[in-house]
Amino acid sequence: MSVRIDRVITSGTFELDGGTWDVDNNVWLIGNDDEVLVIDAAHNADAIIDAVGNRHVVAVLCTHGHNDHVTVAPELGKRLDAPVLLHQGDDPLWRMTHPDVNYRSLADVPRITVAGTDIDILHTPGHSPGSVSLHVPAAAALFTGDTLFSGGPGATGRSFSDFDTIIDSIRDRLLTLPEETVVHTGHGDITTIGAEKPALADWVARGH
Incomplete structure (x- = not known):
């Protein structure tokens, strides 16, 4: 059985550096x-759990630690009996939302396997360190979180972000992939x- 990709769109707020913005997020499910x-x-x-149905959840993987991407991570981990995974470079961001909850x-x-399909994990800092x-x-x-969108790189104007770093990540880790690779973004x-x-x-030219 081939792997399939499902999308759930959820709505809430992104909060950082004293600001709050309304956002719609893409939550992606890979499996069978x-x-x-x-x-x-x-x-x-609830919306994510409904989309999961009765399937076994290998993990809840957060592409980065901004609150809008980890809002319900501990709840999902508990209700789905699944580990929550996050790059430790984003620990300070995670702690802003979940100060007393740990993750893996x-x-x-470097890789996760689900439904017999290998998924390579690429560290692409810039939008955030992790x-x-x-x-x-x-x-x-390809699932890029907020690193790459339709039209350009993710935002780098707030704390813990860096423009040159995100450009390096996109150039060195993402643009080297086949051109037919479909990019599933964190928003939009x-x-x-x-x-x-x-x-x-x-x-890229602007970045250097």
């Missing part, structure tokens, strides 16, 4: 009828590596 990996834990646990570090996890992207070669799919529409390359060339 038996097991699934949940990517990001945004706002509404992604720092030493941001990761997930590449699924067998499905020609999907795109492809090929579609983003022309615009990203300009961003």
Whole structure:
């Protein structure tokens, strides 16, 4: 059985540096009828659990530690009996939302397997120190969190972010993937590596 990708859109707020913004988040599920990996834990646990159904959850993996991507991570981990995974570089951001809850570090996890399909975990800092992207070669799919969107890189104007770093991550870890790779973003529409390359060339030039 081939791997399938499902999307759940949840709504809430992003909060950082004293500001609050209304946001819609993409929560992605990778798997089959038996097991699934949940990517990001945004706002509404019930909506995500409904999409999971009766499948075994391999993990709840947060692409980074901003509150809108980890809002309900501890709740999901408990209700789905699944580990919550996050790169330890984003520990300060995680603690802003969940000061007394621990997670399992992604720092030493290069790959996860779900539904017989390997998922490569790429450390792509810049939007945050611990941001990761997930590449699924067998499905020609990439999950970028807030590192890469349709139209350009993620925001770097707030605490714990850096423009040159995100440009390096995109150039060195993402633009090297096949152009037909479908990019599943943390917010908004999907795109492809090929579609983003022309615009990203300009961003890369600006970064250095």
